Amino acid sequence: MCKALAAEPWPENAxxxxxxxxxxxxxxxxxxxxAVQAFLQMCNLPVRVVCRANAEYMSPSGKxxxxxxxxxxxSELGPIVQFVKAKGHSLSDGLDExxxxxxxxxxxxxxNMLLTAELYLQWCDDVTVEEITHLRYGSPYPWPLxxxxxxxxxxxxxxxxxxxxxxxxSLEQVLEDVDQCCQALSQRLGTQPYFFNKQCKGLTFQxxxxxxxxxxxxxxxxxxxxxxxxxxxxxxxxxxxxKVKNYSNLIAFCRRIEQQxxxxxxxxxxxSATSRSAKRSLLR
Amino acid sequence: xGTVHARSLEPLPxxxxxxxxxxxxxxxxxxxxxxxxxxxxxKDVVVQHVHFDGLGRTKDDIIMYxxxxxxxxxxxxxxxxxxxxxxxxxxxxxxxxxxxxxxxTCQGDDALPNGLDxxxxxxxxxxxxxxxxxxxxxxxxxxxxxxxxxxLFGRAEKVTFQxxxxxxxxxxxxxxxxxxxxxxxxxxSVNLYKVTGQFPWSSLRETDRGVSTEFNFPIWxxxxxxxxxxxxxxxxxxxxxxxxSVREESGHSLKSSLSELAGYTGGDVSFLKEDFEFQLNKQLxxxxxxxxxxxxxxxxxxxxxxxxxxxxxxxxxxxxVRGFSMYSIxxxxxxxxxxxxxxxxxxxxxxxxxxxxxxxxxxxxxFRTHFFLNAGNLCNLNYGDxxxxxxxxxxEYIRWSYGAGIVLRLGNIxxxxxxxxxxMGVQSGDRICDGVxxxxxxxFL
Numbered sequence: 001m002c003k004a005l006a007a008e009p010w011p012e013n014a015x016x017x018x019x020x021x022x023x024x025x026x027x028x029x030x031x032x033x034x035a036v037q038a039f040l041q042m043c044n045l046p047v048r049v050v051c052r053a054n055a056e057y058m059s060p061s062g063k064x065x066x067x068x069x070x071x072x073x074x075s076e077l078g079p080i081v082q083f084v085k086a087k088g089h090s091l092s093d094g095l096d097e098x099x100x101x102x103x104x105x106x107x108x109x110x111x112n113m114l115l116t117a118e119l120y121l122q123w124c125d126d127v128t129v130e131e132i133t134h135l136r137y138g139s140p141y142p143w144p145l146x147x148x149x150x151x152x153x154x155x156x157x158x159x160x161x162x163x164x165x166x167x168x169x170s171l172e173q174v175l176e177d178v179d180q181c182c183q184a185l186s187q188r189l190g191t192q193p194y195f196f197n198k199q200c201k202g203l204t205f206q207x208x209x210x211x212x213x214x215x216x217x218x219x220x221x222x223x224x225x226x227x228x229x230x231x232x233x234x235x236x237x238x239x240x241x242x243k244v245k246n247y248s249n250l251i252a253f254c255r256r257i258e259q260q261x262x263x264x265x266x267x268x269x270x271x272s273a274t275s276r277s278a279k280r281s282l283l284r
Numbered sequence: 285x286g287t288v289h290a291r292s293l294e295p296l297p298x299x300x301x302x303x304x305x306x307x308x309x310x311x312x313x314x315x316x317x318x319x320x321x322x323x324x325x326x327k328d329v330v331v332q333h334v335h336f337d338g339l340g341r342t343k344d345d346i347i348m349y350x351x352x353x354x355x356x357x358x359x360x361x362x363x364x365x366x367x368x369x370x371x372x373x374x375x376x377x378x379x380x381x382x383x384x385x386x387x388x389t390c391q392g393d394d395a396l397p398n399g400l401d402x403x404x405x406x407x408x409x410x411x412x413x414x415x416x417x418x419x420x421x422x423x424x425x426x427x428x429x430x431x432x433x434x435x436l437f438g439r440a441e442k443v444t445f446q447x448x449x450x451x452x453x454x455x456x457x458x459x460x461x462x463x464x465x466x467x468x469x470x471x472x473s474v475n476l477y478k479v480t481g482q483f484p485w486s487s488l489r490e491t492d493r494g495v496s497t498e499f500n501f502p503i504w505x506x507x508x509x510x511x512x513x514x515x516x517x518x519x520x521x522x523x524x525x526x527x528x529s530v531r532e533e534s535g536h537s538l539k540s541s542l543s544e545l546a547g548y549t550g551g552d553v554s555f556l557k558e559d560f561e562f563q564l565n566k567q568l569x570x571x572x573x574x575x576x577x578x579x580x581x582x583x584x585x586x587x588x589x590x591x592x593x594x595x596x597x598x599x600x601x602x603x604x605v606r607g608f609s610m611y612s613i614x615x616x617x618x619x620x621x622x623x624x625x626x627x628x629x630x631x632x633x634x635x636x637x638x639x640x641x642x643x644x645x646x647x648x649x650x651f652r653t654h655f656f657l658n659a660g661n662l663c664n665l666n667y668g669d670x671x672x673x674x675x676x677x678x679x680e681y682i683r684w685s686y687g688a689g690i691v692l693r694l695g696n697i698x699x700x701x702x703x704x705x706x707x708m709g710v711q712s713g714d715r716i717c718d719g720v721x722x723x724x725x726x727x728f729l
Contacts, residue, residue, distance in 0.1 A: 054535025060524060068528060071618070145516060145538040 010087060014047045014069045016040070017055045023139045024053060027233050028118040033065040035225025036077050040067075041261040042216050043089045053140035081218050091217045094198040103196065103219045106188065110219075113181035114226045116166060117174050117240075123157040125171055127236050171239075179243045185223060186247040193256060194220045216257070224257045331355050331363060332390045332399040338406040342379060343438035349466030350374050354402055363387060367402055374406065376468060378442065379435035382407040409434045419448070420698045422603045422725035423610065426450025439465055455479035469502045485611040487526035487620045488533075490594050491518040515539045519594060527618030533593045555585045555595060572636040577729055579604075579660075580628040584667065596623030599662040600683075600714070602723025604629055606658050607685030607707030612715035614662035628678055629660030631729040635691065654691045654701065658729055659684035659709075683709045689721075700724050 018033040019025040025033070033049075040047050047067060052058065059066040059075045066075030067083075074083045084090070092100060122133050137153060138146025161167045166174070189195055194216040203210040227250055231241050244250060334354055336347060350373040357363040367385045374383045383406050390399030415430040426448050433443040442461040448454065457477030464470040475496045482489055496513035520534050559581040566574045585591045598621065600608035614624045635652045642648045661682050665674050689703030701723045707716040 052532075054532075057518075057520065057535035058531050060521070060531075071528065073528070073531065141536065142538050145536060148516065149536060 008070055008087070010045050010089075011070055012046070014045070014067060015050045016047045016065050016067050017050050017052055017058060018065045019055050020051045020053055020140060024136055025051075026122050026133060026136060027229060027235070028115060028122060029056075029064050030233070031115070031118060031226040031229035032063070032077065033225070034229055035222045036065050036067070036080055038224050038257060038261060039077065039081065039091070039218050039221035040084075042091055042221055043084060045084065045089060077218065077222060091215060091221075092196075094215075095196055095217070099196055099198070103217060106185070106195065106219050107222055109181060109184065110222050110226060113177055114230075116161075116164070117178045117181075118226070118230070119157055120161060120166055120169070120174050121171075121235070121240060123154050124161060124167070129154065131236055175239055175243055178240065179246070182227075182244055182247050182250060186250050189249055189253060191249065193253075195223070220253075220257065224254055228254045228258065327360065327398060328358060329360055329363060329398045329400050330396055331357055331402055332394070332396060333401045335401060335403040336406065337403060338408065340408050341411075341438050342408060342435060346377070346439045346465040347374070350377070351404070360387075360400075363400060363402065367404075371404070373468070374404070377435075377440045377463070379409055379440050380406045381409050419450070420694075420724060420726065421450075421452075422727055423601065423723060424450055424452040425724075426453070439463075440468070452483070453479055453481040469500065469507065472497060472499045474498075482522060483611075484522060485598075485609070485621045486593060486623070487522045487530050488593060489520045489522045491520075492516070493518075511542070513539075513541050515541075517592075517594060519592070527616075527620040529617035529622055530593065530620045537592060555583055555591055557581070557583045557595065559597075570636070572634060575633040575635065576631070577633075578628070578630045579729060581626070582665075583625040585625075591625055593622055596625055597627045597662060598623050599627050599629060599660050602701060602703070602717075602721050603725045603727060604658075604729045605660045605683060605685060606656065606687060606703055606721060606723070606729075607705030607716060607718060608683065608710075609715035609717045613660070613683055613711075614714075615664060616713045624662040625664045626674065626678060627660065627662040629658070629729050631659075632657045638690070650693050652691045652693070653688065654703070655686075655688045656703070657684070657686045660729075681709070681711050683707070683711065683714065698724065698726055699728060701728070 016033070016036060019029060037047070037049065055064050055066075056062060060073055061075045061079075063076050066073055067080060069083075072083070074080050092103060095103065121128055123129060133154075134147070134150045138148075138150040140146075141149060158167065169177075193214060196217050196219070197214050204213045227244055230244050231251070231254060233241075235241075331354055334351055339347070351370045354363070354366045354370050357366045364387065367387065371383045371385050374380055383404060386403040386405065388401045388403065390396060390401050411433065413432045413434065415428075415432070417428050417430075419426050419428055427450070428446060428448045430447075431445040435441065436443050440463050444459050444461070445457070446459075447456045455477060457475060459473055459475040461473040462471060475494075475498070477492075477494050477496075479492045479494075480490070481492075492515050494513060494515035496511060498509060498511040500507060500509050502508070516536065516538055518536050521531050559579075561577070561579050563575065563577040568574055581597050583591055583596060598611035598614070599605060600613035601610035605613060611621055611623075613621075614627075615622045634655045636655075638648060638651050638653055643651075659682055661678050661680075663677055663681075665677060685705050685707040687703050687705035689701055689705075692700040694700065701721075703721050703723070705718055705721050707718050710716055
């Protein structure tokens with residue numbers, strides 16, 4: 001990223017693109033989008049969410065979400081973190097090398113376990129595919145295009161699953177993997193507010209006292225995006241969200257981030273996706 | 285009995301060869317009678333048999349339809365005429381390489397004295413034929429490979445597979461054609477195709493997968509075509525640096541259209557598109573020709589969905605308004621041209637032979653010098669306004685250019701031009717090509 005672009009300040013009209021919220025977006029994409037939204041909130045960079053039926057095809061990498069900042073288009077959390085860093089905002093600056101490596105490792109864990117499990121459930125579990133995925137994925141398109149696009153995507157995901165060795169797994173095994181992943185995250189989090197609790201410059205007013213600021217990192221944003229979406233999405237069965245619910249500190253973690261970064265914003269932004277009162281269904 | 289080849293219509297003498305006035309001394313030599321010749325012109329004949337030699341996989345019933353008229357012939361001239369017509373009909377089926385007709389007097393036990401046998405000797409086309417050609421379009425060229433299965437099931441069905449690889453587009457298609465037996469003008473065909481195109485002026489990549497069915501049928505004295513086409517269109521960005529407006533159009537859409545009206549039978553692309561061309565040529569003194577042409581078009585979206593970049597009109601280039609880069613006039617975003625919903629373009633040309641007429645009578649005749657004046661405009665219309673407002677919008681910011689060059693005619697179809705252009709009326713955003721511009725194509729403004 002050349003210095004000239006980095007020098008441009010964050011514009012007012014930065015936009016984040018994802019699929020249509022109510023009818024189209026699937027669990028995995030919603031989780032990824034929420035993770036990026038959380039990250040940008042944590043960096044205090046305003047962004048508005050724009051829903052487009054063709055968001056997936058607009059994206060330069062084919063994955064959502066992507067952000068349109070100035071005349072740059074960047075997709076997926078990893079590159080977005082790099083992009084934001086080049087503009088001078090970073091959440092993980094305060095970490096030392098060992099911690100950075102650890103953070104990367106946990107982010108890999110979430111991507112390889114949680115995200116893949118979400119994809120498996122959406123595209124390889126026949127019940128979910130029939131009752132939810134096929135109806136949602138192609139819904140903005142007319143027949144027979146909706147069916148064609150849905151089957152095409154399913155074929156692509158199943159091929160990817162075969163390549164990484166998940167094709168032979170059963171649903172129980174996948175849920176076991178999710179449980180193990182949550183266990184690892186829960187253990188790492190412990191009783192702390194965030195995964196890495198490096199104290200940053202400045203004080204913040206909390207509990208009627210000035211306390212040193214502890215800021216979340218991109219790992220927190222990523223974990224929040226996935227866990228919160230799993231907890232608040234209604235699927236054909238509750239098995240997936242039950243796995244997360246076993247770990248109370250993870251639930252508290254999600255609530256904390258939601259309270260701090262999403263509540264109190266207007267309806268248009270991500271907060272409408274994070275109401276936790278009822279079990280809001282993002283699917284069906 | 286001899287054989288009459290239906291070639292000459294000259295009447296033959298009634299009696300044997302005319303020896304003319306011979307002396308009494310002439311011996312009457314027994315001459316083997318060459319042929320029993322009669323004037324058959326007005327004689328009633330009956331076509332008793334029609335033979336076919338050389339039929340392989342062709343089924344009998346479609347042949348019967350084409351030749352049934354031969355049986356109705358009443359005299360020899362009629363037989364020859366109807367046989368000739370039958371021969372033409374058989375050839376237009378597209379299943380025979382050659383058809384020869386022989387008319388013979390009837391032989392055999394059941395032969396009538398005025399009975400005739402008509403024999404069609406046919407050579408069927410091979411089961412599989414291949415072809416290779418090159419095509420030249422407007423500033424693009426392509427290689428076309430074709431495979432044809434004529435007369436697939438014996439009733440003039442045809443299956444064609446075509447693969448075309450070109451500078452702008454790559455496509456392949458499979459088509460099946462079936463005429464109605466006995467009624468060749470009534471036919472239908474089904475087409476499956478996939479076309480991939482690249483349009484660098486818009487940083488756009490387009491893939492179309494389509495199926496179309498077409499019914500042809502004659503009504504009264506005219507031929508009508510009813511065509512339905514369904515296309516799955518996928519648009520994408522050609523480069524990472526494509527403008528966001530083009531990026532926004534990426535994705536899939538379905539277009540279902542009946543003849544020219546799109547969207548009437550489903551799909552999510554709906555519009556009415558009209559395009560017209562006029563040309564006027566007038567010969568002047570000294571072998572020069574004055575030519576005027578006018579093009580125009582309009583795209584009206586139906587409903588509230590905006591028009592798609594792939595359906596809009598484009599303007600500019602060596603084959604339209606010269607002096608501007610290919611399709612580089614009109615609305616654009618970050619260097620990518622988005623096309624417009626309405627356009628007009630006009631040209632005035634004067635063609636003269638090359639100065640001093642080199643190569644006259646031969647190669648030099650293919651060349652012409654060419655002076656031109658082109659003008660045009662491309663924009664999006666606000667459909668809420670009336671026609672006055674539309675005309676006003678099309679009349680402002682007219683781009684025009686003038687120049688001169690050399691034109692080479694290739695056959696009767698294609699043309700090569702090398703011009704020196706002066707573009708004028710250039711608006712911000714247009715890309716010009718002032719100076720030398722080369723163009724090759726079929727359709728020029």
